[in-house]
Amino acid sequence: MEFLSLLSIGILLGGIYAMVAVGLNLIFGVIRVVNFAHGELVMLGMYGAWACNHFFQIDVYLSVLIVLPVLFVLGLFIQRFVIQPLRAESMMQMFATFALLTILQNLILVLTRGEGYSVSTSLSSLGVQVGDIRLTATRLIILGSVTAIALSLHFFLKHTLIGKSIRAVTQDRQAASLMGIHVERTFAVTFGIGAALAGLAGVLLAPIYTLSPGIGGNFIFAAFAVVVLGGLGSVAGAYFGGAIVGIVEAFAGYYIDPELKQAIWFLIFLAVLVFKPSGLFGQVGAEEVGFREQS
Secondary structure (H helix, E strand, O other): OHHHHHHHHHHHHHHHHHHHHHHHHHHHHHHOOOOOOHHHHHHHHHHHHHHHHHHHOOOOHHHHHHHHHHHHHHHHHHHHHHHHHHOOOHHHHHHHHHHHHHHHHHHHHHHHOOOOEOOOOOOOOOEEEEOOEEEEHHHHHHHHHHHHHHHHHHHHHHHOHHHHHHHHHHHOHHHHHHOOOOHHHHHHHHHHHHHHHHHHHHHHHOOOOOEOOOOOHHHHHHHHHHHHHHOOOOHHHHHHHHHHHHHHHHHHHHHOOHHHHHHHHHHHHHHHHHHOOOOOOOOOOHHHHOOOOOO
């Protein structure tokens, strides 16, 4: 029963990491930008859910109807005015996202004066009891949501015109441009979708965590480990990579030391980089030229 309890904790924790990593993986796999500010986009989603609930009495989960469009537009803005002007300087793009991280953190710090906020939903006290194991409704919702998102995103990339454009741009930007695909517009839409997914992650995580300006850092390191483990640009990789990282953290925290969880993440990170740079679900070469969805 102890094993099953740790396994369930790890899977639910993995759902949280996968939720954050899906948007990061999409941006990194397509645009080839290491977005250090992705955790801050999650943080904005959390504060957006709090604001909708606090000022307009909108249920946390219903706030996605407001938060997602706002984060999508913000993603378009970041791609157009921060990333695109630096497209010839990949290192400068990375530094620009780090600067954006600092700006967003300090902006929220000024607005909130560092005060911790919390938000609750009517589902916070609900859960499912399986023997001695209690599965909370909020974490089950996250796991169910990331499963639905992974399946939907896979279908979107494989079967829609925009999704096929994204895949074409990823595989060969020049050839895609010659075929009439607007590359910069595809990048903007991709960044917008990634930012919206980060906002969705923030909304779903808001009832679980105490909100603070630096909370994005709690997720971004694990999300990078998930991206590398699963494979760049692989939707399935982000999903199952999150589960693996969550399970490893749960068992390592119980049998070794909870303080070593980040060390465990980066041991996995380094091992994958050394022995399988393409990740568990990525294709060989994807780490260099972008992702290619499995047929």
